[in-house]
Amino acid sequence: MDQTTQLLLLVAATTVAIVALLLMLRRQRVDREIATRESRYATSSEGQKRCPSCGAYNTWTDRNCVQCRRKLPG
Ligand SMILES: [Zn+2]
Numbered sequence: 161m162d163q164t165t166q167l168l169l170l171v172a173a174t175t176v177a178i179v180a181l182l183l184m185l186r187r188q189r190v191d192r193e194i195a196t197r198e199s200r201y202a203t204s205s206e207g208q209k210r211c212p213s214c215g216a217y218n219t220w221t222d223r224n225c226v227q228c229r230r231k232l233p234g
Contacts, residue, residue, distance in 0.1 A: 209234065 209218045209232050216227040224231055 207220050209220050209222060210216070211218060211225040211228060211230065211232060213230050214225060214228045216225055218226050218232060220234075222232060
């Protein structure tokens with residue numbers, strides 16, 4: 161194997177490594193965006209809690225949603 165071939169192989173390997181790294185970083189960023197995405201609804205407002213799953217208004221003392229009976233946050 162002459163020196164030019166070795167150099168070409170090195171360049172090719174480096175390119176593959178960089179592309180893989182960029183793909184990994186992009187994937188991580190997408191995953192993080194999905195994990196930290198906020199709910200469309202506020203957890204509580206004006207003495208009312210809004211259900212994160214169905215969007216129904218509940219009083220802040222309610223522990224479960226009046227509509228879907230799921231556990232409310234907070
Ligand atoms: Zn609900």
